[in-house]
Amino acid sequence: MIAELGLAALWLATALSVLQIMSGVMGLRGDEKGAVLAMYARPAAVVQAFLAVFAFLLLLWAFAITDLSVKLVATNSHSMKPLIYKLTGTWGNHEGSMLLWVAVLALSGGLLAWMERRLPEKTMSATLAVQGFVALGFYAFLLLSSNPFERLPVPAMEGTGLNPLLQDIGLAVHPPTLYVGYVGLSVAFSLAMGALITKQVTPDFAKVMRPWVLFAWVFLTLGITAGSYWAYYELGWGGWWFWDPVENASLMPWLAATALLHSVSVLAARDALRTWTIMLGVLAFSMSMLGTFLVRSGVLTSVHAFAVDPERGSFILALLALYIGGALAIFAFRAGSIAEGKRFSVSSREGALVFNNVMLSAILAIVLLGTLYPLLTEAFDVRVSVGPPYFNPAGAIFAIPMFLVMAVGPLLRWKQDKPARIQFELMLLASVLISVVALVAILGDYAILPVLGLAFAVALAIASFLPLRGRNIARVPTATWGMVMAHFGVAVALFGMASESAFTQERLAAVTPGSTETVAGWTIALEGVDPVAGPNWTAVEARLSVARGDEEPTIITPQARNFWAPAQATSESALITRWDGQLYAVIGDQSDDGRWQLRVWWKPFVTFIWYGGLLISLGGVLSIIGRVRVDLKRRRATRKARERRDDKIAIGEQAQPEPAE
């Protein structure tokens, strides 16, 4: 029954999305006839959200009880798996993760329909129609080509298990977080299209859009941070970013959303950058969908491609063509008729934001090109693999000017400013930059990019707090604290990345029990290697006695695991975290002479990469809180003013015109 109920809920939700489209389109007509049907758009979106989430919960249930008559459960789960991995297995496969995607899409559409009351009704109708249209495509995709509730004619005796790499708590959190981010951007997309169709690209529209972008962006940031840490400790390769197509697929929407976040702020505060904001709104969600396509279709080879299927690829490509192509076509024909926003001088807050928007877009283009380049060359039968030697320097070309402007931009005034006004700050930052570069150059011979990274990290960390200088700290708006925090987070993450790449020390050795190795002031003694067994794996586990300097030794236990359902070998790294870095140990194979391969890294300040990511997200959260509080305060003030006016009318006084908001 569970599977059939879930399927029915999905079909009902699909029907409601059709109703939502029709009502939205009728609302656009603006006449009385249209209004009769237009009133169904909001309820259709809300009920749809309940149905889609309900369907997802039912699939979770089927996985929890390991219902082996459901094909998806039989092919991806196993009765012997720990419960938590049974549950996370729900989205560790194509169908389940697409259902999660659809559920989040419907949920965000429902929230938008339920909560948003500030936009002109026509714009809202257009927005809901677009949101319904996007949802309809993904419902069709799910139901026609990837039905998660398909039954097996004969129930399987036992499931085939979940890819062991995915049997990790990091996976419990990482994909749902990313999906909320990806799909949250669909709201920005629909709002942008709604505003474009009704030509209502106004600061008010930007204020409505901003919290949605912030919300999606916070989740994207968290998802990428978690994904990076997961790859770092689970793959056992010692790296934290591999420029893999799937990683790029999550980075590209983040870059677009970051640009959108800043441009929507300019639109809200200064009524400038109208077409640019619309373009980024379309681009951000397009990147989410493009990422899905690249991962799911198998046109690119990736370590993550867990659901490769060309037929599904064609379906997603058709959806992409419809949505992105359609949106860009409407943009092309319509953007010219959006009145130009307010003008501003090059040296102004807007000028800096525009510059960094262009830099972010350039980095996005670099990543996009690097990700798609193998696709292009394969069309001519040349197989290439694009990796760090391309991405790092090409990205840095644009990242370095971006960091510079990022340090200075928040100090500038809106509309027009003279650089001479912030002479002191400029001199301070320049001297910090130069002294850090000089200091590192004295310390040793390091590659240019990590050194620049360290210098910019220190300068940015200082610069991020400079906007608070000379202000009454108690009266700084929460949103400004958000910006300070997020920019400081970028500095922290950059410091971690640069430090990891400049100062990491590595030791690779073949060891026998009893022997001792040293790396970066740590002594590592192999005490023994023993077999251990888990619920669905067996492993050899190395017992390492590790000490830094003269301190008490700690025992750490890296494992080489063999899962038996399905059969696969993985490497479980062991970590020791200190405030100034991490020790990272991996045990490898045993060679014929009985020695074990041991690989140990000392990675100074590597944890700052993820602390930085968390700080950036925290900045986003502060910003949301600040914006929502201001908005609530304004709503209250408007309501009070209206009540006072109504009171006056009631006692017979002349009504005063309502004060402008």
Add this chain to the structure above:
Amino acid sequence: MRPVFFIPLALFLFFAGLAGYMLTQDKDQMVPSGMIDKPLPEFSLPPAVDGLPGAARANFLGGKPKLLNVWASWCLPCIAEAPQLEALKDQGVEIIGIAIRDKPADVANFLNRYGNPYTRIGADDISQLQIEIGAAGVPETFVIDGEGNIRYQHIGDIRAEDVPELLKILQDVE
């Protein structure tokens, strides 16, 4: 209408065209075994189920080409493959199975449910032979000629349309 606003659309259309073209192209997802056209390694595996003998390299010598089927009772595509193996057996092909990481009771269950096309099944409990002959997963099927050489590898489940092709290859290597 300004031409500059058409640039994103043009770029996207180019990408969509390229991606569409690439999707229709055949893609080599399979890694063929490096053991093709080399002799089968020496091995001797115990029986995987009561009532059928185990398998060894010696079983493949004797002049007639045979199929070596790497499978497991826990493998869903192997269920889909079972009728095709049955069809091959009906054409007089001798199929020797290698059961990967399996239990005798499960193997017996599988054969009861989906039929038994095998003359012998060896139990490869630690995937040793599987790795030695370059099979990356289950099911995979190898054509072994009468002198014990690996001549052909079929990756994935055997579909109905693969049966005539396998029969032809078996004939060619004879």
